[in-house]
Amino acid sequence: MNYSKSQLISLVALRFIVGWHFLYEGLTKIFTPSWTSKAYLLDSGGFASSFFVWIAKNQTLLTFNDTINAWVLTLIGLFLILGCFEHLATIMGMLLLSLYYLSHPPFPGIDYMFPSDGSYFIINKTIVEIASLAVICCFPTAHIIGIKRFFNKNRRK
């Protein structure tokens, strides 16, 4: 895929920005020993809330969920910033964010104890980030700016 200079800059910037967000969220969770998603999950709403509450109330599942969440966030962030496994990272990211969205869908009539940082109706920042990941997935740049370049068999001569 050939990009113009401005397209490449925009796409790489988008990849870095989303990766930055994922990596920092993941690392702060890993480095905060007391961090748990318990309260967040207990506060979930919408049709899938019982699933998230079920996780929150099962200590083994919760610990597993917390660990996986923090590490997956970190790895997605690292891959996006470094520019490797871009396809895998974006798909994993979209799946993870979809779970976040399903746990707290901004549908009318659902109130959350945890305050939201804005006003949303169906579309929230999670959806915006999912869309960003979809763009990154469809318009890969890691083979141009990223360490994938070193592993690319069809490396430009």
Added chain:
Amino acid sequence: MDSDNTISGSKQYSRREILAGLASIPVIGVIGYGLFQHINDRNKKLAPLLDDISSILPKGISPVVEGETIRLGIVGTGSRGKYLMKALGFLHPSRLDQYIESAKKSNEWAQYLNDFYAQEDLNIEITAICDVFDKNANWGVETAANIHRNGTGGKMGNAPKRFLTYQELVASPDVDAVIIATPDHLHIPVALEAVKNNKHIYCEKPLSCTVEETFAIREAVKESEIIFQLGHQGRQTENYHIAKSLINIGVIGKISLIEVCTNRNDPNGAWVYEIDPDANENTIDWKQFIGPAPWHEFSLERFFRWRCWWDYSTGLSGDLFTHEYDALNQILGLGIPHSATASGGIYYYKDGRTVPDVLNMAFEYPNRELTLLYSATLASEKERGKVIMGHDAYMELNKTLLVVADPKSTRYKEKIEKGIIEPHKPIFSYVPGQEKVDAITTPTEKYFAGRGLLYTYRDGKSFDTSHLHLREWLNCIRLNNGLQPSCDIDQAFEEAITAHMGTISYLQGRRTYWDADKQKII
């Protein structure tokens, strides 16, 4: 390719290619720096408090002490009695059917049911039941027979004997220990009879209905060798244990004022309970219900809503303030106050009740240089936690625990000036169920800490505090080494006298005093 821009080796990359490939490394560096700053900042904030707190979470629960099966008699199998039976591991088969049905539809119920099944076997047998209402008594008998925790049609164990009077029940040789879950005015008559028969006692709160019987039961229990536990299950609440540890190491400084409250706003909360359609003069032993209370003609309202009349109840002071008081007595070892002043009235529920629905009480502790304030209404549900106000910080205890530094604190002055501690923001918060304690928690936890959650935990696992409280009592009975449970007769005595001082002050419209030397309310 320009030879100047190549690196020798098996694979050759141009300088431009290397730059493009590694363009993100500086980004990782910036994030790493940001993270380092974040952790550093957090550790700085953690250090001031956590240096002092090695491990303040109560560790686990004591195992059920091995020994012979304890044979229990239960006096009073109304709503509280039924709840205690559940905490002991016994549910009526039809109630269990309902639980199972509800669990199919709701995760909350599924968890509730699981918690019940997970409750450890306490190695007890309920051999005797006594209730003045036939329906309650029969329900109690059927519940106690459900030793395998089955639904309707399942295998049952031996049914306990139903006794028509508590005197016969406590005298039975098949009873080792008695649980008293009667209305307030019958607690001590049953308890005194139990001590006389050398039976261990678990008595629901409040201890007593009158001052005189408070002294009588203390003397009787102290002269006996029985194990006595008052039913303040808050003794098992994890939050209170943590609060005590924090206060002991001076986290909130010198305490001058404590504020505790009761807020309820529905008929059930105001003791206007439903009247059972099967209840009548033929199914209720009215004379036995009246017991030591002044005679009154048969009244279903008085029978089911007994908490509304002084004849059988201790009102807000005995019924609800005692929960607050016992929590604080546990945390601070307050003891009996020097004086009490109370006021209030029947301002909302003008339904013929004699006990007030709004009550304010002030208890003075000049020796501790602090005041304990209680205010209650049964007509507003505004949530107000227990607040312990110290010079250096205040502690708010709800379902969660918060410590918030005072802007004018001496202890934290330097840290506030350096910006390490932000006044008005929690410097410590604990959400039950978390396995770790932090001075600074994540925004989510901080928020939830403020709003409160409904779980009580030990080692991250939820427990029914009543189960733990009964278990502690049963363990003491089996240990048989003189060890009394956490809410023993001395703690119970302090609870009752304090509540009576408030009630007397309200009823007589004067300040009451405790003469510690003469052991008398004046």
